[in-house]
Amino acid sequence: MTPDLLEAGGRRAERRGAAAPTGLNNTASGGRNASAGRLVTPGAVDMTHGRILYLENVSVSFDGFKAINQLSLDIAPGELRCIIGPNGAGKTTMMDIITGKTRPDAGTVFFGSTIDLLAHKEAEIAQLGIGRKFQKPTVFEQLTVFENLELALKTHKGVRASMFFRLDSLQSDRLAEMLVTIQLAGSVNRLAGNLSHGQKQWLEIGMLLMQDPKLLLLDEPVAGMTDEETARTAELFLTLKGKHSLMVVEHDMGFIRTISEIVTVLCDGSVLAQGTLDQVQADERVIEVYLGR
């Protein structure tokens, strides 16, 4: 896109932004204004339209069963979006589609305004800045906490670079900061295999963060954690909000209440409801299919 086209687009977005009322539910992303006119630097994600992630009419079937059905959803830069919904709703499959693990049969998936994620492979999507945390912790149990974080930095640089990899002082500082962020500064030389379940989850989140993802997808991050670990994870996520965009799938309503702004309810592969937690919890259809009476 040429700069003047970008500028014209920015002006259009500005006019739309000015005309639009700013109540919570006026746009799919909760009334956030588009960040019009933002300069796009090489390697940065173009967020001219105020969206870091944009899915439209996405569908995928497995053996004739529609796991994702005309799903449309978008996320604003820096947003922490919570996704809830019954088992089998398609939450994990949605993440598989965003990360390139599963190809949809139809629909559009964009990262920012210009990156068509369906044109990229899984490894490329990770390189573009989308990190994913699967349900089970996948840290290297035989390595220390420090070595796991160091490895996350190395592998992000590619195999060739990683053979000659030495931490520079900036990276050492980042690693030290990360240890504090994920509350493992006191466990730096412990083997990852000896950490608690919650600590392993934090270590893996730290490994993802070392790669400085723009968007982070987390699938049931507090499942199996103690109440205290869950509370600490909520604190951690709140510190990440704004710096990264996050999509968090969870069943733990207390956790969702602590961290959520907008909650999207998925059911049968599409969005059933969206709004604040109070709004979706009061929605009859959500009570019917998910929360129970």
Ligand SMILES: Nc1ncnc2c1ncn2[C@@H]1O[C@H](COP(=O)(O)OP(=O)(O)O)[C@@H](O)[C@H]1O
């Ligand atoms: N690779 C696959 N092959 C066949 N069926 C699948 C596959 N992945 C998911 N499904 C089915 O799609 C539906 C949605 O699954 P999933 O995305 O895991 O739901 P959720 O994460 O919301 O519990 C389920 O019925 C599941 O069995």
Ligand SMILES: [Mg+2]
């Ligand atoms: Mg799942």
